[in-house]
Amino acid sequence: MDTTPEKAAQILIIDENPDEVQELRGALTECGEPYELSVLEDGEAALRFVADHRSGVRHPEPCVIVLDLNLPRHDALAVLAAIKAEPPLSHIRVVVVSPFAVPETEALLRAMGGLYREWPRDLSSFLDMAVQLLALCNTGRHRTTPSAA
16 A cells, blocks of 8 residues: 555646636545645636746646636637647646537547536536546556656
């Protein structure tokens, strides 16, 4: 059994709704695993995050990104494409969330390397999503990434 202390899961959420961010934060806390949640509020901030990585400026690298499909200032498809096109970020799992998406959009997100998930509507669904995000982070910690230092 590994007894080394767990490194906190680095999760980035790109969403302009502070209530949704707080709901996710509460669900992650309820899971009892260490995490750090960073927040970007719109597509412009998300594209700056990608550009920073391109120019060599490094932020804490998230193990998973939660991306609201209906972002202001740039849509989620543009943000997902930018993330997947940037080598230091392309390996990061991106979970795109929305109250609903048409099947064509879901298929496009999958083709671009994203995962689609319906935005949670109640506490139980938020807890389920938090467990999924932490599991994606834990899976990512067991492999070596190209940007690992």
